[in-house]
Amino acid sequence: MADDDMGEPKPGQWPLVILAWVLVGVPLLWGVYTTLAKAALLFK
Amino acid sequence: MAALLSRERIVAKPGFNRWLVPPAALAIHLSIGMAYGFSVFWLPLSKAIGITKSVPCPDGPTGLQGFFHLLVQTECDWKISTLGWMFTLFFVFLGSSAALFGAWVERGGPRRAGVVAAFCWTSGFLISALGVHLHQIWLMWLGSGVIGGIGLGLGYISPVSTLIKWFPDRRGMATGMAIMGFGGGAMIGSPLADILMKRYATPTSVGVWETFVTMGLIYFVAMMLGAFGYRVPPEGWRPAGWTLPMAERRAMITTGNVHVGEAVKTPQFWLLWWVLCLNVSAGIGVIGMASPMIQEVFGGRLIDLPGVALKDLAESQKAQLATIGAAFAALLSVFNIAGRIGWASFSDYIGRKRTYFVFFALGILLYALVPWAGRIGSVVLFVSLFCVILTMYGGGFATIPAYLADMFGTRYVGAIHGRLLTAWSAAGILGPVLVNYIREFQLDRGVPNAQVYNVTMYVLAGLLVIGFFCNLAVRPVSEHHYMTDEALREPARPSQAAVRTP
Numbered sequence: 001m002a003d004d005d006m007g008e009p010k011p012g013q014w015p016l017v018i019l020a021w022v023l024v025g026v027p028l029l030w031g032v033y034t035t036l037a038k039a040a041l042l043f044k
Numbered sequence: 045m046a047a048l049l050s051r052e053r054i055v056a057k058p059g060f061n062r063w064l065v066p067p068a069a070l071a072i073h074l075s076i077g078m079a080y081g082f083s084v085f086w087l088p089l090s091k092a093i094g095i096t097k098s099v100p101c102p103d104g105p106t107g108l109q110g111f112f113h114l115l116v117q118t119e120c121d122w123k124i125s126t127l128g129w130m131f132t133l134f135f136v137f138l139g140s141s142a143a144l145f146g147a148w149v150e151r152g153g154p155r156r157a158g159v160v161a162a163f164c165w166t167s168g169f170l171i172s173a174l175g176v177h178l179h180q181i182w183l184m185w186l187g188s189g190v191i192g193g194i195g196l197g198l199g200y201i202s203p204v205s206t207l208i209k210w211f212p213d214r215r216g217m218a219t220g221m222a223i224m225g226f227g228g229g230a231m232i233g234s235p236l237a238d239i240l241m242k243r244y245a246t247p248t249s250v251g252v253w254e255t256f257v258t259m260g261l262i263y264f265v266a267m268m269l270g271a272f273g274y275r276v277p278p279e280g281w282r283p284a285g286w287t288l289p290m291a292e293r294r295a296m297i298t299t300g301n302v303h304v305g306e307a308v309k310t311p312q313f314w315l316l317w318w319v320l321c322l323n324v325s326a327g328i329g330v331i332g333m334a335s336p337m338i339q340e341v342f343g344g345r346l347i348d349l350p351g352v353a354l355k356d357l358a359e360s361q362k363a364q365l366a367t368i369g370a371a372f373a374a375l376l377s378v379f380n381i382a383g384r385i386g387w388a389s390f391s392d393y394i395g396r397k398r399t400y401f402v403f404f405a406l407g408i409l410l411y412a413l414v415p416w417a418g419r420i421g422s423v424v425l426f427v428s429l430f431c432v433i434l435t436m437y438g439g440g441f442a443t444i445p446a447y448l449a450d451m452f453g454t455r456y457v458g459a460i461h462g463r464l465l466t467a468w469s470a471a472g473i474l475g476p477v478l479v480n481y482i483r484e485f486q487l488d489r490g491v492p493n494a495q496v497y498n499v500t501m502y503v504l505a506g507l508l509v510i511g512f513f514c515n516l517a518v519r520p521v522s523e524h525h526y527m528t529d530e531a532l533r534e535p536a537r538p539s540q541a542a543v544r545t546p
């Protein structure tokens with residue numbers, strides 16, 4: 001079955017995609033930021 | 045309830061957007077990735093009774109009797125080395141459960157596996173909370189180590205085959221995104237645990253059991269959202285307009301499917317097992333010793349006191365160095381996760397075998413250069429070498445599922461990946477043991493601290509040389525291992541191994 005058979009992704013799903021990525025992306029970015037802030041001591 | 049979790053129930057409906065699947069996988073991997081960050085609890089737990097300082101254990105029984113006494117004693121604080129066994133349990137049970145339950149995950153689907161993983165991981169936290177509250181180390185080992193470790197294994201492999209089936213055009217990138225989450229979990233979990241422990245700490249509690257309960261519940265919600273977000277594509281689905289390029293079809297990407305029971309009989313499986321084991325052994329060895337290594341190699345140079353060895357520094361100066369060591373370890377963890385998404389995505393363009401060729405060839409060179417960087421006193425070069433090495437450690441984890449899919453097809457890739465993860469368990473023991481014993485041996489022979497890691501680096505480079513040749517020996521799987529069309533039409537079963545006759 002090709003994507004054509006399933007139809008294109010519904011436009012209404014894109015806000016859901018963005019919400020899902022924000023939910024996982026924001027904590028991950030916070031974690032990376034916190035870690036980089038700690039790592040910055042190496043360069044002082 | 046069983047129907048709600050079944051594979052059939054989560055087949056995507058027309059109009060489904062495949063970009064919803066990676067965040068679902070990330071929700072699970074970011075949660076279980078906290079396994080890497082458990083060391084944040086060791087120091088507070090080593091003062092769980094004394095609160096402000098550790099209460100040492102009086103002389104008691106030794107041997108087996110002493111071990112059983114340690115499991116149930118409530119009068120003195122745990123040593124950090126005792127708590128550290130949790131890591132060993134994590135990775136042994138991760139590998140074992142992934143190997144044992146991989147075929148079940150393929151059969152039952154990712155949602156069922158994700159839900160069971162959520163229950164195991166959360167139960168681990170709650171049982172550990174009880175263990176801390178009652179001061180019973182065996183409850184912590186059983187809870188987080190064993191039950192949580194099983195949750196780790198199930199959660200880790202739950203999205204792999206689903207992602208590969210949704211992204212046949214970008215297998216590396218898709219699995220790289222999820223496995224990046226496993227590397228990033230500790231980056232969220234460790235500071236969060238730190239905040240929570242400070243919040244819950246009282247004059248009579250170090251705040252760990254309350255933190256375990258809170259984090260267990262947070263992870264439960266996140267993992268259930270992830271598990272219920274999983275969808276599998278209909279059988280034979282492919283992105284619109286996409287076909288496997290002919291050039292790749294001829295080379296290292298199979299069009300057939302190999303059953304998990306048959307895959308483990310092939311030399312390709314065992315070559316890839318060693319590829320993963322050796323790449324991970326070298327990386328784990330480095331991660332474990334990163335902080336003490338930079339302090340011992342450079343000593344006073346790190347705080348503008350060149351020529352002063354670590355042992356000759358004052359206590360306050362040693363504390364400064366410890367902070368710098370922790371900063372180095374933190375920087376490496378960022379490169380570890382960057383390598384997971386970066387290298388895995390890059391492998392979609394250059395191929396999996398070439399990617400591992402780079403890991404091993406470049407790795408050998410970089411490990412061999414580390415002693416030279418230490419000798420010339422270049423902190424920048426030393427740190428840079430390890431940053432690149434750590435990208436390849438993470439990249440090795442993230443690229444292996446796509447390598448397996450290329451070799452054995454997508455039908456049983458999750459189960460085959462599960463079996464291969466025993467290499468991780470083996471590496472979790474091999475890497476640190478090798479590094480620690482070589483270091484001790486060198487110190488006993490009177491080698492100065494600044495040079496004590498040189499031989500270790502050459503040994504790790506030697507491991508990569510073996511890995512290099514294992515990868516070089518990987519060839520496409522012979523077609524007689526492929527499943528027959530008839531076997532492919534049947535639902536996945538663990539014992540089903542009908543193969544084509546040569």
